[in-house]
Amino acid sequence: MFWPVINDITTTYPHEPQFVEIRELNPKQDYSYPAHFFPQQTKAYPEVKPLLLKGEREPLFAWLEDRARQQERWSLVLVDPVAGRIEAVAVTRLLRFKDDVVIELRSVSDFEHEVHMRSRSRLGRSDLGANAQRILSFLEQLRQATATSKAHSQATATATATEEHSP
Numbered sequence: 001m002f003w004p005v006i007n008d009i010t011t012t013y014p015h016e017p018q019f020v021e022i023r024e025l026n027p028k029q030d031y032s033y034p035a036h037f038f039p040q041q042t043k044a045y046p047e048v049k050p051l052l053l054k055g056e057r058e059p060l061f062a063w064l065e066d067r068a069r070q071q072e073r074w075s076l077v078l079v080d081p082v083a084g085r086i087e088a089v090a091v092t093r094l095l096r097f098k099d100d101v102v103i104e105l106r107s108v109s110d111f112e113h114e115v116h117m118r119s120r121s122r123l124g125r126s127d128l129g130a131n132a133q134r135i136l137s138f139l140e141q142l143r144q145a146t147a148t149s150k151a152h153s154q155a156t157a158t159a160t161a162t163e164e165h166s167p
Contacts, residue, residue, distance in 0.1 A: 004040040008120035009131040011050045011139075013038040017102040017118040021078035022087050029122060031100075045132040050106075050114040051139045053146065057084070060113055061105050067142060068103060090119070090134060098122050099131060103138075115142065 010016035016033045023031045041048065053060055061081050068076060068086050078087035084105035089098050104116045117138065119131035 002044070003126055003129045004037075004044045005126045006034075006037040006040050007124055007127040007131065008033055008037055008118070009041055009045065009048060009127075009135055010038075010116075010118040011048055011135065012116045012118075017085070017104040017116050019087060019100060019102050019118075020080075020083075020085065022089070022100045022102070025077065026100075026122070031120075033118070041132070044129075045136075048132055048135055050116045051142055052108070053105075053113050053115060053142070054111055055113075056111065057105065057107060057113055064103060064105060064115065064142075067138070067145070071138065074101065084113075092130060097124075099127070099134070101134065115139065 010033060013033065014035070019031045023029070058081065061084060065076075065079055065081075065086055068074060068088060071088070071090070073091045073093065074088045075091075076086060076088045078085060080086075084107075086103040088101045088103075090101050091098055099119055099121045101119045102117065106114050106116055108114055117135045119134045121127045121131060
C-alpha cells in the first residue's frame with residue numbers, strides 16, 4: 001500500500017474545518033492546512049468528501065455529537081452547537097499518538113446539511129493513512145446509521161399505513 005507523505009486530511013479544501021479549542025490548547029502547533037497536501041490527498045483518498053444529511057439542524061448536530069462520543073479512543077474537547085463544530089483528540093491504537101479531529105455541520109439549506117471533517121497528526125510527516133481511515137470510518141458509520149434509520153422509518157410508516165387500512 002502506498003501512503004502519501006502527509007499527516008493532515010480534510011473533506012474540504014480550501015475551506016477546511018478549523019480547529020478552535022484544540023489550537024488554543026496547543027499554541028506551539030501549526031494548525032494551518034498545508035495546501036500542497038490536497039493534490040496528494042485527492043490522489044490517494046478520492047473518496048474523502050463531505051457527507052450530505054437531511055433533516056433539521058439541531059437534532060442532526062445532537063446526533064453527530066452522540067456518534068462522536070461513541071468513537072473508541074476519542075475525547076471530545078469542544079462541542080459548539082451554534083457554530084456546528086465538534087473537536088476531539090483521538091489516540092492511536094498502537095503507539096498512543098494524539099491526533100486532532102474537527103467535525104463541522106454546515107447548512108446547505110434549511111433541511112440539508114453537510115458533515116465536513118479534518119483529522120491531523122500532531123507528530124510525524126506521514127500518518128500511514130490513519131487520518132483518512134478515521135474520517136472514512138466515521139462518515140461510513142453515519143451513512144449506515146442514516147440508512148438503518150430511513151429503513152426503520154419507512155417500515156414503521158408502512159406498518160402504520162397497513163394497520164390503518166386493515167378491516
